[in-house]
Amino acid sequence: MGDFSSLGLSDWLINQCKQLGINKPTPVQENCMPPILEGRDCMGCAKTGSGKTAAFVLPVLQKLSEEPYGIFCLVLTPTRSLAYQIAEQFRVLGKPLGLRDCIISIAMNKPFFWESKSETRTVEELDQRYILTPETVKDAYLVHLIQKFTDEHDDWSIIIFTNTCKNCQVLTMMLREFNFPTISLHSMMKQKQRFANLAKFKASVYKILIATDVAARGLDIPTVQVVINQNTPGLPKIYIHRVGRTARAGRNGVSITLVTQYDIHLVHAIEEQTQTKLKEYPVQEKEVLKILTQVNVTRRECEIKLESTDFDEKKEINKRKQLILEGKDPELEAKRKAELEKIRNQKKKFKQRIQEDIERGPKSAREIPHTPLHHHHQPEPLIQGRMDPCFHVVDPKF
Template identity: 95%
Template sequence: MSEFSSLGLSDWLIKQCKQLGISKPTPVQENCMPAILQGRDCMGCAKTGSGKTAAFVLPVLQKLSEDPYGIFCLVLTPTRELAYQIAEQFRVLGKPLGLRDCIVNIAMNKPFFWESKSETRTVEELDQRYILTPEKVKDAYLVHLIQTFTDEHHDWSIIIFTNTCKNCQILTMMLREFNFPTISLHSMMKQKQRFANLAKFKASVYKILIATDVAARGLDIPTVQVVINHNTPGLPKTYIHRVGRTARAGRNGVSITLVTQYDIHLVHSIEEQIQTKLKEYPVVEKEVHKILTQVNVTRRECEIKLESTDFDEKKEINKRKQMILEGKASYFLAEYIHVSAALAFTSVRPNESGNAPASSIM
């Protein structure tokens, strides 16, 4: 692995990297940065946590420093969270420039293309495990895992991925009942609250983040040691993005997937895609059975509390707002007309003489 200086990076940027603990370039940086510095279009593919963001941030900052004037670059991202994260990296690395605007220029005319060659789709530093559990016992295994990790490694950060916003909220409430420092992240939350919760997790104010797949892609939180899949992802690429939140930038990490009897075929698909066999995670069954009843009762209590807050109704309202924003308001208009027509029909009833009432509109 070469040094940053051999890639043509300026001394001030190398100094910035060292201050952030970045001493050597990763493969994607080593192969893509020279092409970007030459002004060539570039497309790079590599594993999660391999330093792709810095691979374009550093060359962009170097070019901007040569003539620091006006709007220089536009960065397009698939999510708001990722956009804020990339902006933060621009601000930190570009601090000597007094950077304000940051971007990536997309012009796909015969771009330079480099892809990381690897037999596996996940990093070697990631210890990938599974626990085979009945559906009704899954939450007890989850509580047992968290208790084990927090007892043995009190400074570790954990991300728990689940499949729905409602499940995310229930698990957050349930784990708080067990006095675990837990915070949530899902699409039913307002954007401001999402950013606030993410910032608290990054700052280790809360050590446990429960999230839907809104947090699975692109977010770089270097200090996450464990990822737990509360549900087995239906798609291998979803699994790859989820477990990619740990073992980033050469660090070690553990991922554990809770697998029910209905998910075994999904695990086989994941293993085929990542070219790696998941290993079984050893669990003391007796300890799980001890807390099973308490966990199930606590979860049910949390479900009842959530139902009293009209959580499902809020979800439907948010869904309708989104459809209106997407130009699908005609669906709700048609639905309204249909319901109104039905109400009008039921209100027009003949009187005893067989004639319609005088107040009815015919």
């Protein structure tokens, strides 16, 4: 692997990289930057945290510095958060140019989505661990882990991922009760508040960020040393994006996933996708049991506090706003949802009744009434022309 000067970058850009601690190009930068500088079309695929953003930001700044005029570059991103992240990279690396940028948010109601079937991996610098814990003890393990990391490394930054906005808010409140410098990031927050919280975390005002998967992609915070999955992700690609927030650009990092007895199959799917065997993280269970009662009581108190606010009401309001933006009637959608739930319940009861009949065993011939079924008899469809033949039964009472 060479250096940036061998790739054709100007001295001022190389100095900017050195000031940011970027001394050598990563493989994606080394292979993509020369053809970009030559003006060729380029498509680069690499692991998360491998320096893909700088691979095109540096050549763009190089060309812009040669003839700085007008609108020079358009960057399209799949998410607003990623757009702000890339804009920040342009500002930092292009500071000597007095660069100006503009972020425009354009949302599509029904975007087309395509994903490559190519294999996805985690980086080698990432130490991937798990802790097997009962569901009821999970929060105590989480508090113990945070206490351990903050005691041993008070300058480390930690991101904790969880599955819902409500759980994110409760965990934030709970950890603050234990005097941990904690801040949250989830979709129930206004965009302005999200950026403010993210800026505080980047500036190390708060060392712990609790987030939903809204923060799992695009965030490039080099100082994050630990990622903790408070819940096991349901899909391997979500796991890859979560743990990709640490061990970025050649740095080392640790990820720890709290696994319950119901999540074993999810861990196996993650290991198969990443082709990496997760190692068990050693924990002193006696230390966890000492704080178990206190943690559970504190969490319940925080849940009660949150229930006394309008958090759930805000969630429903946000859902209605999203439906209106999509051109849908919230009332009609609610009725449709209720009808679907009713149909699901009917199917569930019907399957249960069939299962009970099967478990009771076949009846004798004398117990089964004779019901002639003519050849021209055609059973009517159950729902909109669709019928499941496995569950169509002729009831002799009708």
